[in-house]
Amino acid sequence: MARRHVLIGGGAATVAAAEAIREADGGAEIVVVCADPHGHYSRPGLAYFLTRELPEDRLFPFTAEDFRRLDVAWIAEAAAAVDPAGHRVTLQSGRQLIYDRLLLATGSKAIGTRVPGAELDGVVTLDGMDDARDIVRRCGKAKVGVVVGGGITALEIVEGLRARGVHVHYFMRKDRYWRNVLSESESRIIELALGREGVEIHAFTDLAAIRGRGGKVAAVETIDGDLIPCDIVAAAVGVRPRIDLAREAGLPCDRGVLVDEYLRAGDPDIYAAGDIAEIADARTGHRQLEVLWNAALLKGRVAGRNMAAGADGSGEPAQRYVQDSPINVTRLAGLHTTIIGTVGSGADADLEGLSRGDSQIWSELCERAIVEAQRGDAHVRLALGEHAIAGSVVIGDQTLSYPLQELIDQRVDVSGAVAALEAPEAPIVEIVNGLWADWQAGRARRAPARPEPAC
Numbered sequence: 001m002a003r004r005h006v007l008i009g010g011g012a013a014t015v016a017a018a019e020a021i022r023e024a025d026g027g028a029e030i031v032v033v034c035a036d037p038h039g040h041y042s043r044p045g046l047a048y049f050l051t052r053e054l055p056e057d058r059l060f061p062f063t064a065e066d067f068r069r070l071d072v073a074w075i076a077e078a079a080a081a082v083d084p085a086g087h088r089v090t091l092q093s094g095r096q097l098i099y100d101r102l103l104l105a106t107g108s109k110a111i112g113t114r115v116p117g118a119e120l121d122g123v124v125t126l127d128g129m130d131d132a133r134d135i136v137r138r139c140g141k142a143k144v145g146v147v148v149g150g151g152i153t154a155l156e157i158v159e160g161l162r163a164r165g166v167h168v169h170y171f172m173r174k175d176r177y178w179r180n181v182l183s184e185s186e187s188r189i190i191e192l193a194l195g196r197e198g199v200e201i202h203a204f205t206d207l208a209a210i211r212g213r214g215g216k217v218a219a220v221e222t223i224d225g226d227l228i229p230c231d232i233v234a235a236a237v238g239v240r241p242r243i244d245l246a247r248e249a250g251l252p253c254d255r256g257v258l259v260d261e262y263l264r265a266g267d268p269d270i271y272a273a274g275d276i277a278e279i280a281d282a283r284t285g286h287r288q289l290e291v292l293w294n295a296a297l298l299k300g301r302v303a304g305r306n307m308a309a310g311a312d313g314s315g316e317p318a319q320r321y322v323q324d325s326p327i328n329v330t331r332l333a334g335l336h337t338t339i340i341g342t343v344g345s346g347a348d349a350d351l352e353g354l355s356r357g358d359s360q361i362w363s364e365l366c367e368r369a370i371v372e373a374q375r376g377d378a379h380v381r382l383a384l385g386e387h388a389i390a391g392s393v394v395i396g397d398q399t400l401s402y403p404l405q406e407l408i409d410q411r412v413d414v415s416g417a418v419a420a421l422e423a424p425e426a427p428i429v430e431i432v433n434g435l436w437a438d439w440q441a442g443r444a445r446r447a448p449a450r451p452e453p454a455c
């Protein structure tokens with residue numbers, strides 16, 4: 001009899017899992033339960049929709065025909081409860097679905113601001129399509145916006161408001177932008193670029209309250225008592241994985257849903273993937289969350305393969321999830337930026353949780369040598385492990401982005417170049433190009449497989 005897979009989500013991890021299941025088992029029944037009425041779309045793409053660079057219809061990577069070919073039944077409704085013992089999902093309407101294998105991939109939700117006035121009309125976050133449309137609609141009338149928070153989403157909202165003619169005040173709780181991932185010089189590059197776009201940056205500033213008139217945002221009051229009149233207040237202070245379904249079903253949870261190396265969520269027939277899956281890093285043993293599109297795709301793919309495995313009766317999951325170096329190729333204040341691997345440390349005062357487009361691995365820096373080179377807005381930084389490059393940030397000119405992804409992912413042995421990289425005024429770009437050429441020509445080898453020391 002065909003195995004029935006119920007996938008709760010509808011985002012990146014869910015669709016990747018559906019594809020993997022279909023590839024492995026042509027006869028399986030796949031049912032997707034998705035609470036978002038807009039279905040499956042690119043969440044990172046929402047930033048480019050806000051800036052008018054992408055029309056809304058370009059945010060949908062799958063056509064109705066693609067889904068028909070994938071042969072999934074799509075239920076546009078929220079799942080309300082999971083009963084692992086009965087292998088049953090109850091939907092909000094009360095309808096029940098029986099599953100053989102279940103995937104939880106409910107993503108994460110923005111944490112809003114909690115200051116007095118947070119309930120006023122005009123206080124926004126950016127989670128999904130409805131939020132993006134709402135921001136666009138408000139920009140039609142708004143003149144001034146205040147953005148609080150950090151990481152990528154804060155700047156995506158800043159950029160979106162600017163592109164739509166809204167004057168922006170950006171509040172940072174401390175001295176600089178995204179301090180647990182970027183170095184001081186990198187934060188300054190981004191802040192200078194924001195300044196050139198006309199954004200007013202307020203360091204050491206936070207919201208004390210939002211003042212309203214007639215139920216709508218009229219101004220913000222800062223912790224120093226200043227009043228800034230505005231029409232929109234956007235909070236991008238972090239996200240929290242949506243784990244209620246899993247927790248209420250008695251599955252093991254901490255900040256996310258705890259999964260093993262096969263992405264099983266404490267039950268042989270339940271898997272979790274995407275933003276909600278919290279998994280131990282094989283190198284450090286630390287449990288990690290990642291709020292990254294590519295990581296969600298990879299986890300979804302692995303979970304899907306494992307859900308489909310043993311359709312012949314053997315029942316064993318087939319594939320371990322191996323955490324690559326997390327990577328994000330993004331844009332900060334108009335500057336193309338690549339962040340790979342381990343590059344920062346600690347927490348960021350502007351964020352209460354992970355920000356979107358973020359990985360905890362980025363801020364897990366132990367004792368590592370850091371080397372940086374800068375030419376104008378073009379910047380490259382390497383975090384050097386004992387034998388290999390542990391992480392890198394490339395801002396502006398992206399020529400080194402792909403070579404560094406490969407050198408880091410393949411753990412290419414760079415021990416022979418460390419002294420040259422660490423020398424004062426080292427020609428870092430040329431040295432990295434040399435390492436890359438050696439690797440491509442087969443003249444370089446991989447660093448010893450020994451894991452990097454745990455922090």
Ligand SMILES: Cc1cc2nc3c(=O)[nH]c(=O)nc-3n(C[C@H](O)[C@H](O)[C@H](O)COP(=O)(O)OP(=O)(O)OC[C@H]3O[C@@H](n4cnc5c(N)ncnc54)[C@H](O)[C@@H]3O)c2cc1C
Pocket residue numbers: 008009010011012013014033034035036039042043044045046047077078079080105106107108126127128152153156242245273274275276290291292293294296328329330356357358
């Ligand atoms: C504005 C924005 C910008 C981003 N920028 C980047 C970036 O630059 N780079 C990057 O790598 N990543 C970025 N991300 C993050 C990336 O989009 C996520 O990591 C990825 O989408 C996670 O995939 P997922 O499948 O886990 O969850 P999601 O894609 O969030 O999908 C979860 C789905 O589950 C549904 N759901 C929730 N609860 C239920 C329920 N009870 N029943 C049924 N359905 C439910 C939701 O409606 C949603 O459709 C960004 C995200 C946003 C919102």
